[in-house]
Amino acid sequence: MSFTKRTAKPGFSVQNIGSALSQAVVLTVVLGIVYVLFTNTQENLALRGIESGFEFLDHEAGLPIGDSLIAYNPTRSYGYAFLVGILNTLFVSFLAVVFATILGVFVGIARVSHNWLLAKVAAIYVETLRNLPLLLTLFFIYSVVLAALPHPRAAIELVEGVYLSKRGFYLPRPMAEAGFSIFLTAALAALALGLGFWRWAVTYKMRTGRPMPGFWGGLGIFVILTGIAYLATGRPISSELPVYAGFNFKGGLAMKPEFASLLIGLVLYTAAYIGENVRSGIQSVQAGQIEAANALGVSNAVVTRKVLLPQALRVTIPATTNDYASLVKNSSLAVAIGYPDMVSIGGTIIGQNGQAVEIIGMWMAVYLTINLIISLGMNYLNARVLHVER
């Protein structure tokens, strides 16, 4: 039997030229529209005496920011203030992705659980969270958090140095003392040893077929060695306790209610979607395979790791990529509950210098970049999962 390749060969035919021409026309029209929009915008802005361009990024911002990962004060530039916003967006999105994934996996497994109560609770959770606008959920969480917590004067002290109040969650801040660098080196060495043991255990198991607790053994080595190093170097980590003074706690690490509410809201909301992805992934694996594995006497944990997950992930990962992207975009709702994310800070900059076109362009560029990176990472993961399955 012989097959002819149906793909068109490059060459001159009337059809090809026609197709190329029509594509060229469409491309020209699209580029033309973009060009007209761009020049028209420039003209209109100039006509109305509106500044344009990105020079403002170097100007002093003057605006206050309440919650920043990097040192900020109002004398820094607009560009730096915007960077603070980007970092806040990234930080809350990253943590939310991690926690939403963990919670989502549990929810998905609970959904298909044989435990009636667990399955129903998970179903109610998913249906409720998916069918409420995230904005409402955020307002609700924020109000509940604020209403439930006491004034810092009467803060709840969980353990020494850990306070919970309307101003946030305050923790002692770890501080490096003399000898910290020696301790750090020792800890890294312990980590390497632990990982080494884990790798050795895996190959040992493959070679001999005898079980060897690689993970727990490696963890044990790391913990014990690090502990000895900590004591031997004279406890080189001290902590700075938050102290209530005047209006609020000073010192220590703080998690503000806005950040906490946004994180909780994003995690709960996205976990409901991820839970559904996990559920559909699990249900896409034929029950016969699990039964077959069970019949061979393979333990449940191994069935889950070696039979169920590799196949379920193929269905779960592409759908979850979308949910991660949505999560990042949804983080812009921060503005409603007062968390200074990129949109909130950009909005303030617009209010002060009126350059909306530039700021909106910057917002779009940042979200686009973040989401493209997420897509790339998830596609890589997906390709690996597909590879494992073959």
Place this chain on the structure above:
Amino acid sequence: MHKIMKLGTIAATAMVAAGAVSAGTLEKVREAGELACGVSEGVPGFSNPNSDGVWVGLDADFCRAVAAAVLGDANAVRYVPLASKQKVLAVSSGQVDMTSRTTTWTMKRDSAEGVDFTAVVYYDGQGFMVSAEAGINSAKEMDGATVCVTTGTTTELNLADFGRANNLSLEPVVFEGKREAVDAYALGRCDALTTDMSQLAAFRTSFADPSAHKILPEVISKEPLAPLVAHGDNQWKDIVTWVVYGIITAEELGVTQANVADMAANSADPSVQRMLGSSGDTGGFIGLSSTWMLDAISAVGNYGEIYERNLTETLGLERGLNAQWKDGGILYAMPIR
């Protein structure tokens, strides 16, 4: 997300709109038969829908006055609620013909953002409200305090400036909407709420127990609030400016909503005659009919009446700086002649 899209739409309008904003707002308003007037999203006393859905307040009344002067019909107004960060763009792109929404007159906005300010309708200033039990009497005692503030306004900048000038570390919590900022303050998230004094008074009256909150005496900024028009249409700017001056002048001359028709017919005061069109044609200077101020005052009354109705009766605000210059205030309208 919704706010961003709204802003995006306006920005897109700004991009696509033909460059013909520079003239002809008067013709556009006459042709449409209504005035598109940008107002706030709800600030009691200034622009806020009442229980019947009618926009009331000092700012809403100035929209009405302009509509009455231009179209002879105070109800020919389409109110467009605008968030803080949309207001300038909405005017410069021609989405609204003017705004009357507690906007502070600043150099940057007036010169580099494609809009012009007209005449000050209210002299305000930024202040702080704190809970009475905090036991502080001056804003300078607020070192370390958390302050709730609204985004997209000069308020944020003033707060940072005040902290820098007085070496106070103030922690801001910045909200998109005024309502959210006030709610967060009421729930105890912040030690203080900062915005214009007039609005602090308005929000204080909305609390369950107003006496539990105290407005501190410091006024940390000058906030002259004025209607906005697009840059470049001088005739339209003159119209809005002189309607505001006319309303203020009416109080000075004792012309009220009740007596304006009688004054137009019988007043012997040449200033009153000129303003109400009984002699000369002041309306003609700005392309309006000679009865422009007669129509405007018949619709909303003079400045004192507007103030009394919207700010004194409901919010208990004193005239303060906004009294006529003859009465110790700084309200000083340019002469209409």
